[in-house]
Amino acid sequence: MDNHVGPNDEVSVDDFKMTTPADRSDTLLTLARRVRLVVMDVDGVLTDGKISYTSAGDEIKSFNVKDGLGISLGIKNGLQFGIITARESVMVTRRAQELGIQHLIQKTKTKLPALKQLVSELGLRFEQVAYLGDDLPDIPCMEQVGFAACPADAAREVLALAHFISRHNGGSGAVREILELILDSQNNGSE
Numbered sequence: 672m673d674n675h676v677g678p679n680d681e682v683s684v685d686d687f688k689m690t691t692p693a694d695r696s697d698t699l700l701t702l703a704r705r706v707r708l709v710v711m712d713v714d715g716v717l718t719d720g721k722i723s724y725t726s727a728g729d730e731i732k733s734f735n736v737k738d739g740l741g742i743s744l745g746i747k748n749g750l751q752f753g754i755i756t757a758r759e760s761v762m763v764t765r766r767a768q769e770l771g772i773q774h775l776i777q778k779t780k781t782k783l784p785a786l787k788q789l790v791s792e793l794g795l796r797f798e799q800v801a802y803l804g805d806d807l808p809d810i811p812c813m814e815q816v817g818f819a820a821c822p823a824d825a826a827r828e829v830l831a832l833a834h835f836i837s838r839h840n841g842g843s844g845a846v847r848e849i850l851e852l853i854l855d856s857q858n859n860g861s862e
Contacts, residue, residue, distance in 0.1 A: 699834060699835065699852075700856040701856075702798075702817055702818045702834060703801075703818055703835075703852055703853045703855075703856035703857070704856040704857055705798050705799050705817055705818070706750065706799060706800065706801045706817070706818050706853050706857075707749075707750065707751060707795055707799040707800070708750070708751045708752070708753060708789075708790070708793060708795055708799060708800045708801070709745060709750055709751070709752050709753070709800075709801045709803065709850065709853070710752070710753040710754070710755055710774075710786060710789070710800060710801070710802050710803070710812070710816075711752070711753070711754055711755075711802075711803040711804075711846065712754075712755065712756060712782075712803065712804045712805060712806075712808075712809050713732075713754060713756040713758070713760070713763050714732075714756070714758065714805075714841075715805035715806055715822065715824075715825070715841040715842075716803050716804060716805050716821075716822060716841050716842075716845065716846065717734055717735075717738060717754075717766070717841070717842065717846060718732050718733060718734060718841065718842040719733065719840065719841055719842035719843065720805070720824075720841055720842070730760060730762065731762075732760065732762045732763070732766075733842065734766050734842070735842055735843060735844055735846070735847070737844045737847045738842075738844060738845070738846035738847045739766075739769070739770055740847065741846055741847035741849075741850035741851065742770045742771075742772065742846065742850065743770060743771070744850065744854065745850050745853070745854060746770075746771050748854055748857070750850075750853070750854075751773055751774070751793065752770075752771075752772040752773060752774065753772065753773065753774030753775070753776065753789055754767055754772055754774070754775050754776065754777075755776045755779060755782045755785050755786060755789075755812070756776070756777050756778075756779070757778070757779060757780050757782070757808060758777065758778065759777040759778040760777070763775070763777060764777070774789055776789070780808075781808075781811075782808060782809065782811065782812050783811040783812050783815065786800075786802070786812045786815065786816075787815075796817075797815050797816050797817055798816075798817035799817060800815075800816040800817060800818070801816060801817070801818040801819070801820060801849070801853060802815075802816040802818075802819050802820075803820050803821065803845075803846060803849060804819070804821055804825070804829060805821055805822055805824070805825040805826065805829060805841050806825065806826045806829060807826060807828060807829075809821075809829060810828060810829060810832065813829065813832055813833065814832065818834055818835070818853070819832060819833050819834050819835075820833055820834060820835040820836070820837065820849045820852075821833040821835075821836055821837065821845075822836075822837050822839060822840050822841035822842075822843075822845035823836060823837055823838055823839055823840050823845065824840040824841060825841070835849060835852060837849055
């Protein structure tokens with residue numbers, strides 16, 4: 672396979688798979704370089720996928736601060752961010768506000784229509800979108816975008832179609848690793 676492609680060349684997503692930094696092919700970096708919008712699921716991507724409740728019935732979620740810093744660096748370097756999740760949570764709203772995530776779509780069972788509307792509203796093309804997902808409801812979005820990525824502990828169907836598989840599990844730095852790849856490809860990474 673010829674890995675030397677230009678930023679406007681047609682690239683087939685089936686041309687490669689990447690799971691480690693040593694595998695950073697020119698093709699993968701070209702796909703990552705095109706990203707202008709990063710859209711993520713929450714449970715299993717930004718969190719470890721566990722849902723805990725207090726004795727009072729309040730929901731508890733834990734977020735990784737390294738993932739948060741990666742998002743902040745991405746915003747600082749011109750990326751836009753969105754969350755599309757099937758559940759609704761005040762903790763997700765709070766975390767999105769804390770990080771400055773511009774687009775938050777909650778309580779949507781079918782994510783692809785929400786993603787299509789967001790991409791259209793922003794005047795982007797799907798090749799400019801990265802989607803970070805971990806389970807079956809994320810597959811339609813991952814199949815549509817130019818750069819699909821997932822945590823190491825994603826469902827096997829998701830692992831099979833991801834352009835990039837993080838070495839980290841959801842909620843344990845996977846988002847940070849994926850964002851570092853995108854930012855590095857755009858020469859905006861921070862040391």
